[in-house]
């Protein structure tokens with residue numbers, strides 16, 4: 015059942031700029047091997063039986079859906095704002111549930127311990143109360159008024175600042191964050207992860223950014239994000255059980271975990287259970 | 296219930312954490328700054344992070360993910376995201392029984408740890424991992440000649456084997472405490488009579504490598520026979 019639900023969402027499966035004419039990429043989506051080919055008529059997404067699937071190019075990635083009635087792909091309107099640089103940051107393979115990867119992205123309490131001296135540092139570990147809601151009209155999870163002290167919040171940040179965040183979950187395997195942008199305090203940087211579930215316990219994570227940062231080079235920006243993601247990977251591959259437990263008895267949240275609690279409830283309510291476990295192990 | 300020798304005490308100094316498997320259970324074993332040892336389920340109650348990746352702060356083990364601290368009996372003592380909060384007493388890492396005796400660390404997957412009796416006067420030599428089952432490792436210890444002579448087996452059981460060898464007109468005891476952490480992967484924790492000279496320790500250590508080659512070769516040959 016969880017597979018049927020998951021098949022009707024769209025997933026990033028390739029970086030658009032790598033799919034130049036004649037390029038081919040083998041990949042795995044929800045356990046199905048796929049071949050993505052760039053032809054002169056566009057991209058072709060095909061499985062081993064020769065069945066083809068729809069595609070669209072959005073946020074610098076190629077997206078596909080395996081089901082017969084895919085839900086609409088969400089939008090990130092900030093990506094179209096003039097003056098922003100959209101930066102696809104490559105791909106990171108992680109041996110974990112796609113849902114654990116998203117939940118980790120929504121979490122700030124780990125910054126001082128996992129991204130030490132970059133996104134956080136002791137003794138600045140406190141997570142102040144913030145606001146979490148399910149926005150019913152879009153059916154999305156939102157966390158707002160999230161504040162955290164960071165020694166070096168972004169490539170463009172010189173010294174420590176208190177950063178303000180907003181988080182948004184527009185689909186079960188996608189998370190978007192908006193954060194104070196050091197060179198342009200009235201605007202916000204946008205960083206997203208598009209998680210491609212290869213299976214229930216393995217995923218490819220495609221980070222993507224839409225920033226106001228004219229100074230850093232493309233390579234520097236990508237490298238900054240990659241470094242952060244490799245730190246996250248060392249956590250994600252060591253969480254037990256590997257699947258995200260939705261039974262509240264399995265793991266103990268605190269107030270700092272309100273986003274995770276809302277995310278888990280939202281998944282359960284939708285039946286988005288691919289990569290989750292619903293019973294106590 | 297199984298009590299397994301999971302390591303040499305001297306290889307787990309203060310403020311260090313290690314990971315082991317006992318009876319299929321993933322376990323973190325760590326030693327506090329003051330020297331107290333503890334063995335806990337390798338899973339942080341918060342978000343399931345393996346505690347073996349954590350770090351020791353004084354008498355607490357801190358989880359790498361969000362820095363929650365766990366102290367005596369596995370009780371959560373500090374949650375960095377909420378520094379003012381007294382953590383509820385219900386937040387506990389699951390503790391296993393652990394004992395140190397004869398220079399070895401013994402962990403029970405259930406109930407109270409019951410280390411096996413070993414002859415007195417032994418000192419740690421080294422640990423060595425074999426890509427074989429425990430029985431094959433044990434067999435190789437008794438059948439690999441040391442300086443031309445097969446060792447005399449003093450005792451042998453599921454936990455390991457005690458041997459006697461004659462070197463330079465001296466008789467030395469060797470104990471190999473065996474722990475099959477994963478199926479087909481056995482670590483031998485070796486102890487030798489403390490009167491062994493440094494040179495004798497070196498030759499015994501080489502002999503252990505010969506034991507390993509023999510055990511692993513045996514497994515390979517048998518594998519080929521099975522395949523044929």
Ligand code: FES
Pocket residue numbers: 339340341342343344358359360361362363
């Ligand atoms: S998972 Fe251990 S502190 Fe969060």
Ligand SMILES: [Fe+2]
Pocket residue numbers: 118119124128129242246
């Ligand atoms: Fe992170």
